[in-house]
Amino acid sequence: MSKNILISPDSFKECISSVKLSSIMANEFEDLEGVNTILKPISDGGDGFLEVCKFHFGGEILNYNISTPYDNSELVCPVLYTNYSKTIYIESADVLGLKIVPDQYRNPLKLSSKGLGELLIKIESDVLSGKIFVNNLIIGIGGTATIDMGIGACSILGLKLFDMTNKEIIPIPANYYKVKSIKWKKRHFPFQLELILDVENPFLGKNGAAKVFGHQKGASEQEIDILESGFTNVVNLLKNNDIVDSSNKLYGAGGGIPSLFHPLIIAKIRSAKSFILNDLGISNFKARETFVITGEGAFDHQSLMGKGAGIILKEFENECDKVFLICGIITSEVKQKLPDNIYPIEISSFFQNKGESILNIESGIRLACIRIMNNL
16 A cells, blocks of 8 residues: 655745755655655745745735835835735745844844835735735734834834824834824725734743744843833733733734734734645645654744644644654754654754754755655
8 A cells, every 4th residue: 555645844944945845855755666745835824935825826926115124225025916816925024034134133123014014005006906806815924033013014004103292103112112102093905814823822921922032033131121011011002092902812923913913904813723724735634544744944842832843743643653853953852742653853963063954954854854764
């Protein structure tokens, strides 16, 4: 009886896309007798979301000029448009991501999500003019350099912040502690907005956007405290204005973008799990004769908070005899928690150091596949 191998990795952030990763893996198993490979690259909404959507849904790439998160210069932002389903897909990492913010600008206190607001307005203009026909606009939320609660984007859509003298404040996190009042009118778009969240964590607190992701986005411990203090101030004002009714309903993904997009522009919130299992059709491949290969760059406790590879592991750990997890590195703490039928393979173990493994990522993937073949 032939064996099915479901290949469903997530992207290795700032290293290799899940689509390319899947292709390399499939080529390695191509000549293996009695093996049928099924390519289903995934994205949890973060890096690689657009490429994965194009792989699964087809469509054409449209480009829009928008502001960068760090100054008034412009960048060309791609979006995916599928005419048959009247849907646009946006990868927030293409708008606000670490991959487009140079190292010297990686300070979340000074970064703004304004480009996302500009992008929505430009797409709306094309819809209203009849240039494109859009019923749904889906944004993959994740991989952002910003932690601004989506206030930068909402400021482009009409939100205004004021200090104690009623002077308008520049909407960046460094100024949030000064905010004494907020003005906003609900914004209605001619299409349904939907947000796919790459993590399922709250916005505030020890598991929130600043505390969990601040360091990797360039913030120091002191700056993380400033971010948290400013966010708490803004959230209290939002609660006083009945814009949000509980901090428990605020979302930490993408630096908190869903926290305002959900109540202010009526964006629907969906988990990455729902997107991966249903939209990408991963739930259709549960069978005992199927082996599963997934992976991501760094597999740690964050991976178990609703991220792509973690979703695949949880979904198939009781459905398949063997699930293989290819990753750049995996923390020992998380490794010890994995069930016996999950086999982690660290690319870094094939090389002298992390830098060498990144430079030779394709060779590392091939070596990992050889190890998998020996364990089928």
